[in-house]
Amino acid sequence: xxxxxxxxxxxxxxxxxxxxxxxxxxxxxxxxxxxxxxxxxxxxxxxxxxxxxxxxxxxxx
Amino acid sequence: xxxxxxxxxxxxxxxxxxxxxxxxxxxxxxxxxxxxxxxxxxxxxxxxxxxxxxxxxxxxx
Amino acid sequence: xxxxxxxxxxxxxxxxxxxxxxxxxxxxxxxxxxxxxxxxxxxxxxxxxxxxxxxxxxxxx
Amino acid sequence: xxxxxxxxxxxxxxxxxxxxxxxxxxxxxxxxxxxxxxxxxxxxxxxxxxxxxxxxxxxxx
Amino acid sequence: xxxxxxxxxxxxxxxxxxxxxxxxxxxxxxxxxxxxxxxxxxxxxxxxxxxxxxxxxxxxx
Amino acid sequence: xxxxxxxxxxxxxxxxxxxxxxxxxxxxxxxxxxxxxxxxxxxxxxxxxxxxxxxxxxxxx
Numbered sequence: 260x261x262x263x264x265x266x267x268x269x270x271x272x273x274x275x276x277x278x279x280x281x282x283x284x285x286x287x288x289x290x291x292x293x294x295x296x297x298x299x300x301x302x303x304x305x306x307x308x309x310x311x312x313x314x315x316x317x318x319x320x
Numbered sequence: 321x322x323x324x325x326x327x328x329x330x331x332x333x334x335x336x337x338x339x340x341x342x343x344x345x346x347x348x349x350x351x352x353x354x355x356x357x358x359x360x361x362x363x364x365x366x367x368x369x370x371x372x373x374x375x376x377x378x379x380x381x
Numbered sequence: 382x383x384x385x386x387x388x389x390x391x392x393x394x395x396x397x398x399x400x401x402x403x404x405x406x407x408x409x410x411x412x413x414x415x416x417x418x419x420x421x422x423x424x425x426x427x428x429x430x431x432x433x434x435x436x437x438x439x440x441x442x
Numbered sequence: 443x444x445x446x447x448x449x450x451x452x453x454x455x456x457x458x459x460x461x462x463x464x465x466x467x468x469x470x471x472x473x474x475x476x477x478x479x480x481x482x483x484x485x486x487x488x489x490x491x492x493x494x495x496x497x498x499x500x501x502x503x
Numbered sequence: 504x505x506x507x508x509x510x511x512x513x514x515x516x517x518x519x520x521x522x523x524x525x526x527x528x529x530x531x532x533x534x535x536x537x538x539x540x541x542x543x544x545x546x547x548x549x550x551x552x553x554x555x556x557x558x559x560x561x562x563x564x
Numbered sequence: 565x566x567x568x569x570x571x572x573x574x575x576x577x578x579x580x581x582x583x584x585x586x587x588x589x590x591x592x593x594x595x596x597x598x599x600x601x602x603x604x605x606x607x608x609x610x611x612x613x614x615x616x617x618x619x620x621x622x623x624x625x
Binding site for chain 6 (some may be wrong): 517520521526527529542544545547548
């Protein structure tokens with residue numbers, strides 16, 4: 260019953276999202292024996308103004 | 321001091337959100353003795369392109 | 382496909398957890414039309430030393 | 443390697459976000475010895491209709 | 504700057520965790536161009552008593 | 565109504581947690597006008613075996 264939340268900076272195409280969902284699900288099935296049917300994956304695309312690293316927003320770098 | 325994060329696919333009406341918040345809060349008060357005043361509930365409405373299950377995006381099903 | 386994460390202070394009994402999971406799932410089915418079979422609920426029981434409010438840890442109140 | 447997720451009601455200006463990211467990162471470096479370079483901070487600005495407290499949505503208060 | 508949170512039922516061995524971290528990171532680098540050096544992955548192993556599905560705890564199934 | 569979730573590698577002392585909660589709450593009050601009384605902060609201390617970076621677990625570095 261895995262649940263995966265992926266947060267990343269910027270946007271992905273639908274093709275990229277589909278590929279990531281496919282690969283993550285297959286990895287969890289192959290490595291941990293979790294049937295891919297039960298794996299939920301939620302993707303959050305975060306704007307540069309809402310992600311900080313090293314004390315700064317990405318929009319200010 | 322409960323904090324609840326609800327993620328679901330698609331959109332809800334304001335009436336549905338209000339009803340869910342009311343019911344979840346009452347459940348936590350009745351079952352676990354948590355005063356509803358202290359319960360925070362955050363709802364994330366996720367697009368089909370950002371939720372995968374069974375190795376596929378919902379937008380591709 | 383709802384996913385719910387509940388965080389609360391302290392411990393619950395198994396009976397309380399079971400009742401919360403039942404009630405939350407029924408609410409999502411009744412109010413939002415989400416089949417309870419697809420609802421995942423993850424409960425995190427947080428220690429007083431790891432939850433702050435009003436600028437203080439609960440373990441220091 | 444801290445990861446911080448901040449959820450709050452309503453919108454912040456970019457200046458407010460930048461200041462929060464700076465302060466949180468400095469706090470983690472000063473208090474816990476975590477180099478600010480390794481601290482990720484993700485900010486979620488939540489609409490009133492998607493946050494409940496006391497059994498009600500903020501949009502209904 | 505991806506951040507991944509994986510929640511799953513039960514325990515994994517260290518070898519399984521290492522393999523999942525390796526595969527997820529490589530997928531994000533190959534598909535989305537995210538340098539693996541910047542990818543954080545946090546794994547939460549959840550007890551059966553703390554995960555519900557279909558209105559029931561896994562510990563009661 | 566801010567909610568903050570801090571995840572970090574390893575353990576903190578209670579004094580460190582108390583100081584972080586105090587500082588984060590004051591920052592949100594000073595910068596964003598959020599009364600510290602309404603700020604919840606949850607701290608997750610993550611083991612080295614459960615955090616990956618650069619494709620490796622910290623326990624394997």
